[in-house]
Amino acid sequence: MHPAQGKTRTTRDLMDPARAAALHATLALAGAPPGPGDPLPPFFHQAHFWDARPPADLGRDGHPAIGDFIPDLGLPRRMWAGGRLAFHAPLRAGIPADRTTTIQAVSQKQGRTGPLAFVTLRHDIAQNGQLCVTEHQDLVYRQDPAAGAPRPAPPQAPAEGAEETPLAFSPTLLFRYSALTFNGHRIHYDRDYARGVEGYAGLVVHGPLLAQLMMLHAARRGPLTGFTFRAHAPMMDTEPATLCAAGPRLWIRGPDNRLCMMAEAIH
Template structure:
């Protein structure tokens, strides 16, 4: 990736990952898991370190185990997996191809963020934690509650495409013990993923997880298990409002439990907070099933592509989860500003900020000004 692009990524990471998450009744970030690395092919890597001069025992254990190891996995980007993700998202076309009945053609560019369905962990069930998460980079006990906190993505000018054979290189960047008066004790774990394909195609995927201690029994059980709520939940929905003069369209979304289950299956993600409501309520203290942090991130990228992309792809995304979203809740994605090709995009629910992000337009166009559509996406209405 070009030096300018890398500088922009580092700038984005500083803006979105330096401050601590704020606390809430259940959690502060979008508690979510994603396909994280498994020990497929460990190789030597440059040492990582904690920002603390004398790391906690939990941080020291993580660093001792992973600081000089890089995991490499190889994948062929098959069309069917991409088709299934698009259908789960309610998007019946990819690159102007109708994919309702057949997958996209070989050579179709992978839409931004959709690479997540190809790099799920490969471990056996016995390798998962009690909450269903891949434990490769999990903080040790007692920090058992994992939340998706923030991250950044960067894309080369050339896209990875259906049919490409690519490599994912994953390494631990840092593990840091934090103590906050508002958020309590936590461990922040930053992981760097580098996805390398033919034609110099490349995706940089940095993500940070927050690990907190388990909730005490009295707090964790304050949400009564209510399976009957499942019967009244409507299906997923997604619609764009008409843009007012001087504004951009606002996207309204709601994900059903079925959609969350399908996303978990596509990403081979067994984190129970996304599909086991009893666990989510009684063990982790949430009022319902949690919408995946990566699903919110993909939704932001799809929104940008539809409203602002004009057939291009973004150069960089930086994002930070602020508050959880739950199955059946209606929320919005909207653009609050654009300057020099940088778009500020927020995810909100009833005035509560759930995820904030900045999207840099195509690097080749950023300094020249991007054309932005204010009349809505040029594609079929999203369907579920």
């Protein structure tokens, strides 16, 4: 077992309704945003519990440097690979909440493109002493891409019939979502860094933003009790995308039919 496993820390957030209102506007949602005491839409807690660090505490990618809470596993590129959520009770705007984060697992293996490291974080979020959300966050770390190295072929999206909703992204949307979630990762707003250092074709759409859109879509069918999602291929800001839904399954499809993210909603 890695020595970092079992480490915990707790963060308190006032759950400012202004952040929920800003995220509501950023996502162009219909109706009034949540006010004080109102339940937050699922996954809106991403706009809270900021980990604000001074510049000296950041890594090259703009995230808090590894080696403090999350261990340094010798691999520079960080990605949010997926997650699992259980919704026990609604989180409400304007009521202080506590998030306890535990490093649940740390592992390393050899992948098709080189060494990989995986870190699973468990977040337990409570208000007024009641557990409201349990979230498992899967992070993956990898090497920088080798110059000229071929990329593995991404998986293809399911061929089954599905309800389809077109999606479009822009640098403004990515910037606003980064600001609201206090996500400093440069792949989402620094095109030169995304291309020149991490080898992407453009600005990368946040995995949590894709998951957020799928959760909101699924929640229109009724309250969610759980949600799982897994990233399979990056989505660029210049690409049109399609949100597909067939029963409890949802996925994001790229313009070349590649599977960018797969999810399952539990009602």
